[in-house]
Each structure stands twice: as C-alpha cells, then as structure tokens.
Amino acid sequence: MAKIPILIKEGKIDESALEELIIGIDLGTTNSLVAIATDNVPAVIKADGKSGLVPSIIYFDLENEIKVGDEAKEQLLLKPDRTIYSAKRLMGKSYNDLNEMKQHLAYEIIETSEEELVKVRVGEKFYTPIELSSNILSALKSKVENLLKRPVKKAVITVPAYFNDSQRQATRDAGKLAGLEVLRIVNEPTAASLAYGLGKEDEEDKMIAVYDLGGGTFDVSILNLQSGIFEVLSTNGDTFLGGDDFDQAIIKYWTENSSLTFEQVKKDKTLTQKLRIEAEKAKVSLSNENVYNTEVDGISLSITKDQFEKLIKELVDKTIESCESALKDADVSKDQIDEIIMVGGSTRVPLVKQSVSAFFGKEVNDKIDPDQVVALGAAIQADILAGNQKGILLLDITPLSLGIETVGGLMDTIIPRNSKVPSKQTRQYTTSIDGQANLKITVYQGERDLVQHNRKLGEFILSGIPPMPAGLPKVDISFIIDADGVLLVKAKELRSDTKTSLKIKSQYGISEEEMAIMLMDSIKNAKSDMEARGLLEARNEGNSMLKSLEKFHRDNKDYLNEDQNLMITNFIDDLNGLIKGEDKNLIHGKIKEINTFTEPLANEALTRIVKNEIS
Ligand code: AMP
16 A cells, blocks of 8 residues: 555644555446556555445435435435436437437436537436536545545546547546546546556557447447557447346346236336346356346246356347447458457356457457456556656646658648647658658757757658659658657658657656747747748749759750740749749749749640650
C-alpha cells in the first residue's frame, strides 16, 4: 500500500506530502469499478471480502436523497420508477436516438424536443444522464476516499470504443460534476490491452481483438498497436446482448420443463425475481460444474451444462458473426490477430471462450479477472499520467505545433498545437530535384510560418532513394506522439520501401514561460509571418515555373518563330529578376502572363509529339 503521511500534532493527513493520486474508473453500464496503481502494480479498490463492483444504479427516495450501488439495486423491483439503471446507455443521446431503447427501460424518459438531450423523470424532478452518471462517480469517489482516508481529485475514466465525441464529452462533464478532474478518457479495449501489459515496448506492432461480453452489452474491437499508440480500427456488437440473455434462456427452459407456467411467471413479480437470481446462479455454477439443481417455491428445477450450451449457442454464434464483421471492417484477417483479450463477466462461460478461441484459431488472454481488467488498465493509464511509470512529463495535448521544414524555409505543420496525445499524423512529400537520393528532414516546434523563428528539435536524412525524376518519389512522413509525449518521426519512400526514423525525447523540455513567449510571438508576428510565407511561396512557384519554361524552350526552340523565342527569353529574365525582389504580386502576375502565352504553344508541341508518335 501507499504510505500516508500524517501530521501527528494536528492528527491530520499532510496533503502536501501526498503523491498525486489518480484513480482509474471503469464506468460500466451494469457495474462500475475503481482501481489504483501502487508501485506500478494496479489493483481494484475494495473493502475486505467484497468484489469492489458497484452496481451502476441510483435510487432516489421520496425526499430525493440518493443511494448508489448495492443499496439502490435492492430498490430495483420495489421502486422501479425511482431507481435508475443503465444511465450509460443515455449518455449524449437525444430523445430521437432512444426510440428503440425506451421499451427496455422501467423508468420515465422525458419527451422534450426530438433533438434535445434526454432527461429522466423521478417524481417531480428531472435529471440529465450527465447528472446521473455523476452521482455514480461521486459515490465511487467517496468510497475510495473513505477506504484510503485521503482526498481524490483526479481520474481516468473509460468509455466504449464506439462512444462518439458528445458521449465522451458527457462522460467528462459527469466527472467534473462529481468533483473530479478527468485527465483522460480511455477506450475500454485500450485499457484492457494495457492491463495485459501491451503497449509498453517501443517497437511493438500488434493487432489486437478485444471481445467484451458483459451483462447487457456485447462489443468487439479490433485495435492496432504501433509504437505505443492504440488505434481503434473497427468495432462491432450488440448493445442488447449479454449474460442477462443467458439467464432469460434458462428461465424459459425451466418454465418449459417444470410445473411452472408462463402465466405464473408473468404475473408474479417476486417469483420472476427469484427465478432470475436462481438462473444466474445456475449459469455461474455451470461455468465449473456439469449440472445445477435447485428449488423455487417448492418446485424442483435443474439444468445440465449441455442443455445450457444448447440454449445459448445461437447467442454466442451471433457474437462470432460480429467478430467476423469487425475484422472485415478493419480489413484485417483472422491470422493477422496477435492477441485476443477477454473482457466482461460473461466471458467466463466456457462455451464463449471456446467459440472465440476456435474462431480466431488462437488461445485467448483470460488470466486477468474479466470484470476487473478495464479498471486495472485505467489505473495503469492513471499511473502513466502521474509520471510514475517512466518518469516523463505527460501532456494531454500538444502545447505547440510540430512540423518539418519545406522548400524555402517554410514550416509545414504536421501535428497542430492542441492535438490530443497520443497522436499520429502522416503526410506525403516528394523530391524537388531529378535523381535526388537524399531527403533531409528537419523537425521544428512552434507556431511561426518560417522555421527560422521556431524551435528546432532535430534532423535526419532519408538516404538511398533510388534515382527518379523530381516529383516521382512518394515519401510518407509520420509524426507519432506516444502517451508519454515522446515524438517519433518516421520517413518512408513508398516506391522503394527505403525508411528511417528519429526519436525526439526533449520536445517538452520547454518551460511554460518559453511556451507562452513562443505563442505570443506567433500572434504578434502573424501579419508579417503571413506576408513572408506568401513571398516565399510565390518564389517557390516562380522557381518551378522557371525550370519548366527553360526546359520547354530547350525542347521546342526550333519549332518557334523569332518573336516567340524572344518573348520566352524575356519572360525568363523578367521572372528571374522578380524572384529576387520582394513583391509576391508581381511574381504571381508574371506567372499568369507566362501561362497565357505558353498555353497555345504547349498545345501545338503536344500535337507535334502525338503526330510523330503515330507516323
Ligand atoms: P459485467 O457486465 O462485465 O459485469 O458482466 C456481468 C455478467 O457476467 C452477468 O450477466 C453475470 O451473470 C455474468 N457472470 C459473472 N460471472 C460469471 C460466471 N462465472 N459464469 C458465467 N457468467 C458470469
């Protein structure tokens, strides 16, 4: 455990001496969980003998006092209209989005305008999904504070990979409302991969399938891990498929194979609840045993593992179809998958594990408790953010733009400032000289248009480009900032597969003050920078026009009349002079003039070439 400094005289915790505590939260549809890393090892926070799982359920009593978790779960059947579950399903949704879902909910959703975000009605009060989720987060926060006897202010929260921006923002807002600074929103499959230790090696390049079957939802994600960055290539699933459906299948089987009748079950809510509890017990037990026998209201009920597997086969097959679709969408084949990670309580069912493993033709990763794996990954991410894992200062966003120098000393930004970290951007470049074998790549940081005003971070040379005419090589330059804020620049010539790379660790070795100065400078000089950039761009354009005009003149001199030859010679002299000058408009004007003059000549030349080729 972490050491807690106490001021003995005052009997208080010395907050200033506490290391920063960042918790990892798996905010689930059915259950939520908190984990923290101590000495780099993540663990779920729980009271002795408890699982640490907190049901994601909120109960509002008649005085609108709030209860969250197990206490709220007890009210689910007693006070269905005041007990809110599955708030996560409502996050960032409008009333319109919920058409299908409404029938699944026992509480009331308010019909506001179609596009407005939904609200839930409890008695006379209305709650937004953000407020509801924040109630859960507040309860988790207090629970951890009580157990650890210290305040908690910062968190990493996980969300499904398929959450869109507004759902992610809603989750952030819920955190804020609960008094938590949300340092990062992490995708659940990414967190699960982190928990299995993936993403730690620099050169790791892996395809990962994360199969997540919980109580009420199923999703599968295909991730590509490269240089510490997880990219979600595709997700697929069914937001209404999970272990609860397995329980329902058992209840149906019992009513068909005992003296119980459907009518009885339908009418008697208490009996339904008892059957639900027994069915779940049967399912859990059949993960290890071959048969389960029980009695409900004097009626004997039994089910074997074989029978259970027959009942759920169709549902499991449906999840496998989703895996197939996810692979197709990601354009990845089964045998390209390096790791399969199991998440969610329902992946404990042996048939599920076997089916997934058989489909991918590989063993699955199931060593970590599938209920805890996401929270443990969130704790690892929190630990990285706290700077405990590698001792590098981490930033959520890039403070300044990152780019390379292009022709004429211009800054070409590849990752703009305020981009999320980690981040990856690729841009294609080419050569400017025929037969150019080397390309110098100089990396800069800053907001100014000319590299001379920015901060040079490093340079390297991509050599060995096979001889090709200027403009033909295709050089992909990728900027990859990993979660630790380390920048990796890769260059690759696609036609010849020549590649090289440079790692820059010092990019954030810059003080807040320096950063502020650089930003201020860019604002102050915005106008003159823009002018300088305009002139440089015009000069670059002028130079390339000169090159083509000179070539055209060499090749076609004999076919042109005296006047035409003279005009072209004059154009070349004029443009040469203007490029040396300071007026970009004059350069642009001359280029336009040349284009108008040479267009008919170029057409005639083309006709000549075609004729020659035919004859
Ligand atoms: P989650 O939403 O990830 O917490 O998963 C909860 C689901 O997992 C519920 O439907 C549980 O009944 C189910 N579950 C938990 N443990 C087991 C087990 N040992 N065997 C089968 N299902 C389980």
